[in-house]
Amino acid sequence: MTAGDESDLVRRGYDALSYHYRGDDAGEDRYAPWLAELRARLPAGASVLDLGCGNGVPVARSLAAAGYQVTGVDISDVQIERARRLVPAGTFIRADATAIEFPTRSFDAVVCLYALIHMPLAAQPGLLRRAAGWLRPAGWLLAVTGHSAWTGTEGNWLGGPAPMWWSQADAGTYRSWLEQAGLQVTAQEFVPEGDGGHELFWARRPLADQRAFLTPEPARGYPGRRLRPGRARRSRCASATPGWSRSGPRAGLVEPPTRQVLEVVVPAAFRGQVALASPAPWS
Numbered sequence: 001m002t003a004g005d006e007s008d009l010v011r012r013g014y015d016a017l018s019y020h021y022r023g024d025d026a027g028e029d030r031y032a033p034w035l036a037e038l039r040a041r042l043p044a045g046a047s048v049l050d051l052g053c054g055n056g057v058p059v060a061r062s063l064a065a066a067g068y069q070v071t072g073v074d075i076s077d078v079q080i081e082r083a084r085r086l087v088p089a090g091t092f093i094r095a096d097a098t099a100i101e102f103p104t105r106s107f108d109a110v111v112c113l114y115a116l117i118h119m120p121l122a123a124q125p126g127l128l129r130r131a132a133g134w135l136r137p138a139g140w141l142l143a144v145t146g147h148s149a150w151t152g153t154e155g156n157w158l159g160g161p162a163p164m165w166w167s168q169a170d171a172g173t174y175r176s177w178l179e180q181a182g183l184q185v186t187a188q189e190f191v192p193e194g195d196g197g198h199e200l201f202w203a204r205r206p207l208a209d210q211r212a213f214l215t216p217e218p219a220r221g222y223p224g225r226r227l228r229p230g231r232a233r234r235s236r237c238a239s240a241t242p243g244w245s246r247s248g249p250r251a252g253l254v255e256p257p258t259r260q261v262l263e264v265v266v267p268a269a270f271r272g273q274v275a276l277a278s279p280a281p282w283s
């Protein structure tokens with residue numbers, strides 16, 4: 001089976017099994033604490049992207065009711081038709097999430113619950129990398145991924161008339177993909193289900209990315225200087241950075257700043273929440 005065949009099997013599967021999977025009036029159930037946590041982390045009116053949004057219940061419905069601007073993407077026509085009907089305040093797009101594009105820094109949060117595991121494994125790290133780029137600085141990614149690696153098909157899934165296909169990596173691999181995407185994983189937990197379970201991740205785009213620091217002003221010293229004239233130039237970490245001297249960078253050398261230099265330039269309220277990815281993978 002090719003990647004196109006697999007995605008088509010998933011699309012047709014959810015078209016046929018949409019009502020088997022979730023009713024129109026389903027409650028928040030296990031999603032309730034995750035949604036409460038997300039609401040607590042987001043500013044009023046935040047914009048949220050839900051990748052693999054299903055029928056919009058309960059995630060998009062709950063977030064739209066809380067006043068957030070919700071955009072849902074799903075590969076299944078039936079799921080999207082239902083989401084548009086059940087969550088009229090949301091915007092829903094029928095598309096394959098592995099191929100969709102959004103402008104960089106357009107969402108305060110990206111949610112992807114139990115959906116990545118239906119996408120071809122080879123496409124998943126790329127989607128996470130692009131999703132990290134769609135986040136605004138300090139934005140959140142909430143994802144439920146696989147816990148153990150497994151790829152396979154199940155016939156008559158949920159007792160319905162269609163087969164379903166999954167393709168998932170193990171939790172450690174998902175964590176490393178998130179980190180390679182430039183996100184800071186702040187929490188990870190096993191979500192039990194039947195004999196197995198899934199993995200829940202909270203990950204955050206760093207407040208400041210280093211792209212702003214990658215091109216030093218050639219004749220005037222390193223990038224931190226603009227923000228704290230004089231102070232950073234004399235700091236121990238700046239002079240200790242390989243390739244940098246007290247008088248600035250060597251000609252033609254582009255060197256990311258050290259963590260210490262970056263902490264000098266972020267507001268006090270956000271200290272300790274900043275990590276460097278080298279280079280910023282979403283740029």
Ligand SMILES: C[S@@+](CC[C@H](N)C(=O)[O-])C[C@H]1O[C@@H](n2cnc3c(N)ncnc32)[C@H](O)[C@@H]1O
Pocket residue numbers: 007010011014051052053054055057058059073074075076079095096097098112113114115118119
């Ligand atoms: C298990 S359901 C989860 C729905 C919802 N996220 C939730 O947790 O209630 C997985 C959803 O992902 C969607 N999906 C699977 N592969 C997709 C893809 N490549 N692009 C977009 N949506 C996809 C399916 O159509 C389905 O609605």
